[in-house]
Amino acid sequence: MSNLLGKRYRCKVCGTEVLCTKSGDGEVMCCAEKMEQVTPRPIPSSD
Amino acid sequence: MITTELLNIASSICPERVAVSSEGIKYTYVGLSERVDRLAKSLLGLGVSKGDRVAFLQVNCSQSVETYFATATIGAIYVPLNYRAKAQELVYILNDTEANVLYIGERYIDLVNSIIDNLTLKPALISLEKRHSGMPYYEDLISSSPLGDISAELNPDDTTVLLYTAGTTGLPKGVLLSHNSFTIYILENVDPADPEAHETILISVPMYHVAGMQAMLVSIYGGRTIVMERQFQTEESMELIESEKVSRAIVVPTMLKQIIDYPDFAKRDLSSLKVITYGAAPMPIDVIRKAVELLPGVSFINAFGQTETSSTITMLGPEDHVIEGSDEEREIKLKRLSSIGKALPDIEVKVVDQDGKGLVPNKIGEIVARGARVMNEYWKGEKLDKQIIDKDGWIHTGDMGYMDADGYFYLAGRSSDMIIRSGENISPAEIEAILLSHAKIEDAAVIGIPDEEWGEQPLAIVVLAREESSSADEIIEYCRSKIASYKKPRGIIFVNELPRNPMGKVLKRELREKYENYFISTKTESGD
Numbered sequence: 289m290s291n292l293l294g295k296r297y298r299c300k301v302c303g304t305e306v307l308c309t310k311s312g313d314g315e316v317m318c319c320a321e322k323m324e325q326v327t328p329r330p331i332p333s334s335d
Numbered sequence: 336m337i338t339t340e341l342l343n344i345a346s347s348i349c350p351e352r353v354a355v356s357s358e359g360i361k362y363t364y365v366g367l368s369e370r371v372d373r374l375a376k377s378l379l380g381l382g383v384s385k386g387d388r389v390a391f392l393q394v395n396c397s398q399s400v401e402t403y404f405a406t407a408t409i410g411a412i413y414v415p416l417n418y419r420a421k422a423q424e425l426v427y428i429l430n431d432t433e434a435n436v437l438y439i440g441e442r443y444i445d446l447v448n449s450i451i452d453n454l455t456l457k458p459a460l461i462s463l464e465k466r467h468s469g470m471p472y473y474e475d476l477i478s479s480s481p482l483g484d485i486s487a488e489l490n491p492d493d494t495t496v497l498l499y500t501a502g503t504t505g506l507p508k509g510v511l512l513s514h515n516s517f518t519i520y521i522l523e524n525v526d527p528a529d530p531e532a533h534e535t536i537l538i539s540v541p542m543y544h545v546a547g548m549q550a551m552l553v554s555i556y557g558g559r560t561i562v563m564e565r566q567f568q569t570e571e572s573m574e575l576i577e578s579e580k581v582s583r584a585i586v587v588p589t590m591l592k593q594i595i596d597y598p599d600f601a602k603r604d605l606s607s608l609k610v611i612t613y614g615a616a617p618m619p620i621d622v623i624r625k626a627v628e629l630l631p632g633v634s635f636i637n638a639f640g641q642t643e644t645s646s647t648i649t650m651l652g653p654e655d656h657v658i659e660g661s662d663e664e665r666e667i668k669l670k671r672l673s674s675i676g677k678a679l680p681d682i683e684v685k686v687v688d689q690d691g692k693g694l695v696p697n698k699i700g701e702i703v704a705r706g707a708r709v710m711n712e713y714w715k716g717e718k719l720d721k722q723i724i725d726k727d728g729w730i731h732t733g734d735m736g737y738m739d740a741d742g743y744f745y746l747a748g749r750s751s752d753m754i755i756r757s758g759e760n761i762s763p764a765e766i767e768a769i770l771l772s773h774a775k776i777e778d779a780a781v782i783g784i785p786d787e788e789w790g791e792q793p794l795a796i797v798v799l800a801r802e803e804s805s806s807a808d809e810i811i812e813y814c815r816s817k818i819a820s821y822k823k824p825r826g827i828i829f830v831n832e833l834p835r836n837p838m839g840k841v842l843k844r845e846l847r848e849k850y851e852n853y854f855i856s857t858k859t860e861s862g863d
Binding site: 293294295296307309310328329331332333334335 | 343344347348349524525526527528529530531532546549550553554557558583585609610612634636638646647650652653654679
């Protein structure tokens, strides 16, 4: 699946998170693995 | 991270979404970014450089968002001024800040002209709303400044905002907050802009408060539409929620009470509201219970924090506002409704005794916090009192409380005499200094007394000079002419002498106990 605008991706190995501010056909990799898309927080932020 | 990245990120993700709506004017994220860019260029043109102070005196407006980001873009320090301050207070803060630039709303032009000769460093004045001779006009500066990259060397630890807060010694203190003070919290706790999700937030809490600044920055990162209300007005706030389909609002307890007690509340369509965050002062349990009942589709959040901690350190989430389950579960939840919640993940919070030693659950002590976003110095390097930040980096909030076995914190009064009236901190020492400047007053003490609507109200206990006579009205009016109206005493009690200990210190606890029902037995006025 290609990188999606406004979505965060997390590395399952080292925990790095990246935010996609411009989408493209590629897939972000970290620690030699595809990063997984982060789902929005279930609880709203306090502000 | 630098705060200007928050706007860059949202502008990339949702460029055409409305970023800010104020007084009928709307700017999209890309439109806002362009105006910020031009405004930053105009600041450079005025000779403003990194570390200079850019002060702003106006009620909430879209220009406050633009001016903050323009100031941050060039590495200068944004100083939102208390728009309720009187001449004497503004002179003190502007001289302390040594502002290089001052943006002024129309209603404050005469006030600023009246104090300009009292300023040690005369700032460049910029009119926000109209053209005035000898003063650049905000919109002219934007339209005449070019677009283009600005290459300022910025560090996430650089100060970006200077906020003045009531000091325990009487004079306001400038709290330095860095880019990281805000962005550490935001990256840890807030979802970024998302093309598939859109929220609209009503900001009516003042932008000179950390809650207002934090809400603005959070909202920009979240790609929300910010609806700026000049100042909270119950009816106008509800109209804005209806017309702008507001999904989020931030209130102090007094605002929430005024909304749910409003005579036409039932006629209003507030169904767009999904989240209400409240804080800045203890929430009366009856008010929040009634609000939960009257606004069933809303998730309520209690956020607790202060300027020195860059806003929120503990949070009571929506699930804790839903009172359901077995009798035992309901009892636990009802008790938790009076809690300020659990510590946020990016900050440590605990309760300590007078020696700074951590206390076991359910023991009352002072609430302290530590983390990367906690302030570490005041403006001008003013020496930090070890009672504020101890040697291990714990900031002492001045709030007494305890933590239960499940990690929920509860407030139990304050360790200082600070008065909190509807979310505004009021220093008794500041009012006492004003009272003592009155020719007829020989001695005075100011205390905070519980008030159902306002949380607390200042009450002055006054000793008149020999053979002098005066009235409560005369003294209150005298204070009103010298300080922001919300700080004036709401009652005056004349006594022959103040109770003092052998060292001469006024026994305020004794006064508070004696007059604790003053505002219950006396109907107080509500206006400011």
